[in-house]
Amino acid sequence: MSAYESIKQGLTEAVAFAEGRETGAIVHEVAVPAVDVAAIRASTGLSQGAFARSIGVAKGTLLNWEHGRRRPTGPAQVLLAMIARRPSLVSELLG
Secondary structure (H helix, E strand, O other): OHHHHHHHHHHHHHHEEEEEEOOOOOOOOOOOOOHHHHHHHHHHOOHHHHHHHOOOOOOHHHHHHHOOOOOOOHHOOOOOHHHHHOOOOHHHOOO
């Protein structure tokens, strides 16, 4: 099968799946726990500004998460869940 045919088949299957049709696709769902952003930041010992910079978000975004006005979702939620388990993660990886 050529690359074109493979991509076309994948896109056709993706559209069918999105429309709710049976495609035989195996779906893996990962449950990411809710996170307490203020507690996670406190465990790192970083200020709000330093923590926000270390995870690549605006300080205002971090403040909204900490005050419960918004909740992190997607990759941010996953990253925060990882930092909750290992607070030194960001400094180890990005040093």
